Amino acid sequence: xxxxxxxxxxxxxxxxxIFFNFNNILHATIKEEEKVMAYTAxxxxxLIGMEGFSETLLKNHFTLYQGYVTNTNKVLDTLGQMxxxxxxxxxxxxxLKRRLGWEFNGMRLHxxxxxxxxxxxxxxxxxxxxxxxxxxxxxxxxxxxxxxxxVGTMRGIGWAVLYQDSANGRLINFWIxxxxxxxxxxxxxxxxxxxFEHAFMIDYGLKRADYVEAFFKNIDWSAVExxxx
Ligand SMILES: [Fe+2]
Numbered sequence: 001x002x003x004x005x006x007x008x009x010x011x012x013x014x015x016x017x018i019f020f021n022f023n024n025i026l027h028a029t030i031k032e033e034e035k036v037m038a039y040t041a042x043x044x045x046x047l048i049g050m051e052g053f054s055e056t057l058l059k060n061h062f063t064l065y066q067g068y069v070t071n072t073n074k075v076l077d078t079l080g081q082m083x084x085x086x087x088x089x090x091x092x093x094x095x096l097k098r099r100l101g102w103e104f105n106g107m108r109l110h111x112x113x114x115x116x117x118x119x120x121x122x123x124x125x126x127x128x129x130x131x132x133x134x135x136x137x138x139x140x141x142x143x144x145x146x147x148x149x150x151v152g153t154m155r156g157i158g159w160a161v162l163y164q165d166s167a168n169g170r171l172i173n174f175w176i177x178x179x180x181x182x183x184x185x186x187x188x189x190x191x192x193x194x195x196f197e198h199a200f201m202i203d204y205g206l207k208r209a210d211y212v213e214a215f216f217k218n219i220d221w222s223a224v225e226x227x228x229x
Contacts, residue, residue, distance in 0.1 A: 041069040044114040052214025057202040068106035101180035112192040119220030130225040163187035
């Protein structure tokens with residue numbers, strides 16, 4: 001984007017009227033950008049009442065998620081302003097760019113997580129395309145589940161994610177450290193399980209495996225299957 005001085009030079013014009021009009025255009029442009037860039041926290045309150053998840057735990061988790069949305073907007077707005085102000089070659093800009101992956105993924109992964117919960121009882125459709133693909137890639141649905149649960153009960157904080165490689169369709173369970181480290185490039189996340197302590201400690205203490213069992217009882221398999229390509 002050209003700055004105010006360049007604009008006046010290019011136009012070969014000066015004066016209060018043009019300056020005023022340009023300010024209006026600039027203001028309108030920023031307002032439009034803000035409208036496009038702002039993220040809004042989604043409402044997942046329908047999950048309250050899910051078996052194995054207390055209302056207190058879920059409400060705390062929703063609040064934490066809302067914080068990621070707020071911070072994603074703040075970081076993006078601040079970076080945008082630094083770009084306009086010519087402050088990109090600064091340590092502050094670099095650190096905020098590093099921070100963006102943390103905040104953005106903290107927002108988006110929580111959305112995926114909440115959206116693949118709240119399913120009806122009955123488990124995966126064994127005749128469906130996802131279960132068939134799991135059998136192809138892991139030997140059976142049960143072997144896939146064993147692998148995913150093993151990832152989810154690893155020591156450390158992060159996420160267990162079933163990814164599908166867009167290049168060849170292969171299913172792979174990944175450990176994602178925190179929010180922003182080790183996402184596989186070019187892969188599509190199908191099933192996302194939060195294994196940060198805040199996701200389970202209020203209800204389960206250190207018994208993470210029990211939380212994983214509760215998570216499995218509430219997976220919305222139709223939402224997961226809809227993502228497979
Ligand atoms: Fe979380």
